[in-house]
Each structure stands twice: as structure tokens, then as C-alpha cells.
Amino acid sequence: MRMNEKQALDAFAALSQETRLRIVKLLVAAGPEGMPAGVIGEEMGGASSSRISFHLSHLEQAGLLQSRREGRSIIYSAAFPALSGLVEFLMRDCCHGHPEVCNPAVAALSSCCETEKVPAHV
Amino acid sequence: MRMNEKQALDAFAALSQETRLRIVKLLVAAGPEGMPAGVIGEEMGGASSSRISFHLSHLEQAGLLQSRREGRSIIYSAAFPALSGLVEFLMRDCCHGHPEVCNPAVAALSSCCETEKVPAHV
DNA sequence: TCAATATCTCAACAATTATTGAAATATTCA
């Protein structure tokens, strides 16, 4: 998803608050299936439901999450294309003929896909 | 550069302001050599020098830029390892056995290194 | 329909962050 400056600003603002950053990381780890708002609230510890609701809709407004209703619950999940787009926006035009400058970023991102292969704490 | 939550929050907060995001993108495109504060200010249009100075030190404080003095000028440049670290922090643990979820992000980032090969608007 | 569950909206207040302009610091060159 190609992003413009306004969208990137909204996304970065949304990610610059502790509870919201934790929610995004929780849902990134949860994968495409997502989690109900109530469960997300429990994982966040002592935040009121109205506060969690506010943060969830802020994140959805910023395009970083999407939601669907399932019975009484609203299920939120990470918007993976938007996250990719944000990464691409930030690093766009980073090389100008010197790929070694941004290749470490590519390597860092690639390594996230290998989590399960790495032993926890040998 | 492996990042903790506090560092990531500071970085996202720094990136969530229009002038600062533009400064980072200007310096990402400028590469490791960077640019003097005064030139950055000119590129940002009508912002006062104190405002630019404030934003530059905010970004340096957040670890996204570094500075060095050269004569009367202070040269700012992008902290590429921190940018990579931020990308890695955001997407850490994203797959859980399903690499197809975050591979688009890897592809988006890889493509930034090919800017010069792509014709502008065919 | 009614009670229970899950989540959201709203308004008042608190906290954080941005902007401005004047003055201070550091460097260079005559």
C-alpha cells in the first residue's frame, strides 16, 4: 500500500503512545485473525474499557488496524499492508546508488520471519 | 540496532510531526554525508531557524539523526541503524509460522533500493 | 421483551507538545 505524507503522519502519531504501540505489536504477533477488544483490554492490564476503545478506534482511524463484528465482540486485527506501506514510506529513496546504506534495514525486517527457528535462551 | 519500547516510542513521536518527518526523509535521501542545519532550514521553506534547531535536536535526542560540526556549520545526517532498528521493532514477531504475512513489507523495503532503475512516469 | 454482556461516545479536565522572538554561544576571517 503506497502511502502519502498525511497517512504516514497519522500512523506515526498513532504509534507514539505506549498503549497503542503495545496494541499494534500484540496484534502484529496475533496475525491476521486478530483479537476481540475485550481480550486486548485484558492484555493491556489496568486500562478502562473506554480508554482501550478510544485507542483502538484511533488506530483504526490511522489505518493501522481493521475491525469486524463477531457476535457481541468486535475483533481487531493488524492492517499488514499499511504497516508495510509505512516502512516503505519511511525508507523511500534511501539509497541513491548505495544499497549498502539501507540493506541492513531489509535484513532486520527479513529476520522477523525467522523467530520460530531461533531457540529462546540457550 | 536492537530497540526497546521506550526508544521506539520516542522515535515514533519524533516522526509524527510534519516538519520533522520531512527532515528525516530529506536526510534519508541525502545519505550518510548529511546536510548543514541552515540548508535543511531552507529546504523546509518558511520555518524560523530556532524552530528548525528545535526539531533537529528533538530528532537527534530520539536517536534518528546524528550531528557533527564542520567550521561554522552543524551537519546533520540520518542514523540509518536506528531507522532499521525501528522497522525491526515494529514488525518483530510478525509471522509465527506464516512468512507470507510480512514478506510484503520486506519486498516494499527492498524496492527502495531500486529507485534509480525505475523510469519516472512511463 | 428483558437482563446481561461487549463496546462505544461524549464532555470536562489534565497533561504534553509546538511556536515565537529575543538573547546567548561558537566559529571564522579581516
Place this chain on the structure above:
DNA sequence: TGAATATTTCAATAATTGTTGAGATATTGA
């Protein structure tokens, strides 16, 4: 040394953003 250049610091004010708690909306099953 003193004037000119480049940049930073500071304090006051303006603007934005976060929090709280009460009440509203939507859904389910008895």
C-alpha cells in the same frame, strides 16, 4: 580583537492530545 555568520537556548503562550467516568448503543439468550 571585533564584526559577521551559523546555530542554539530560553521563557511565555498557543495548540494538541490523553484521561476519566457516566451514559448510550448493539447483540445474545432466557
